[in-house]
Amino acid sequence: MRLRALVLVLQLVAGPAFGQTSSCTASASATNFGTYSPTSPSALDGTGNVQVSCSLLGIISILVSYQIQLSAGASGSSAGRTLAGPGASLNYNLYTNASRTAIWGDGSGGSSTVSDGYLLGLLTTVKNYPVFGRIVAGQNVPSGSYSDTIVVTVNY
Numbered sequence: 730m731r732l733r734a735l736v737l738v739l740q741l742v743a744g745p746a747f748g749q750t751s752s753c754t755a756s757a758s759a760t761n762f763g764t765y766s767p768t769s770p771s772a773l774d775g776t777g778n779v780q781v782s783c784s785l786l787g788i789i790s791i792l793v794s795y796q797i798q799l800s801a802g803a804s805g806s807s808a809g810r811t812l813a814g815p816g817a818s819l820n821y822n823l824y825t826n827a828s829r830t831a832i833w834g835d836g837s838g839g840s841s842t843v844s845d846g847y848l849l850g851l852l853t854t855v856k857n858y859p860v861f862g863r864i865v866a867g868q869n870v871p872s873g874s875y876s877d878t879i880v881v882t883v884n885y
Contacts, residue, residue: 751793751849753783755883760823760862767869774829777860779881781845784853794846795885797858798835799823802877807834812864814875819868823879824861833860835882 760777783793804811811818825831825841834840843858 751783751791751885752786753781753793753795753883753885755782755797755881756780757860757881760860762821762862762864765819765864765868765870765875767867770866772866773864775862775864777823777862779843779858779860779883780855781858781883782853782855783849783885785849785851790848790850792846793849793854793885794844795883797843797845798882798884799833799860800880800882801834802879804877806838807832807840808838810877812875812877815871815873817870819864819870819875821862821864821877824863827859827861829861829863 757780758778760775762773762775765773779797781795781797783795785791799807801807802810803813807822809820810822812821822829823833825833825843831841832839833843836842845856845858847854
């Protein structure tokens with residue numbers, strides 16, 4: 730069965746506009762798991778990406794820092810996300826690391842966020858942050874398209 734895993738919606742949260750010296754934008758690509766087989770003994774992995782681009786609004790270099798959070802999705806819990814499909818759901822999750830041991834969420838309930846900081850000079854700096862996904866093996870579900878909506882929030 731073919732699966733489109735999730736749609737990422739972006740939300741950029743900036744500090745106060747007064748005296749702001751940097752500007753950041755973000756984009757995201759959906760994690761597409763491809764074809765899931767309920768009879769496979771192995772989990773199905775996929776990757777997506779969150780890209781953050783920051784630029785200076787003045788001529789003095791400054792330290793820019795931000796935190797990237799992912800919402801829980803329709804399940805309401807980062808610890809147990811689900812992809813909704815035709816009369817069924819698939820258990821999956823999103824992680825900050827390739828070993829898929831740190832659940833990417835909003836920092837609550839044991840979930841992790843991704844934080845970064847660097848000295849921003851005259852050029853725009855673009856950073857990519859991979860999103861590592863995994864669908865649990867052995868879930869007996871009907872064929873169809875399964876999806877979830879995750880909101881990506883970048884606080885800077």
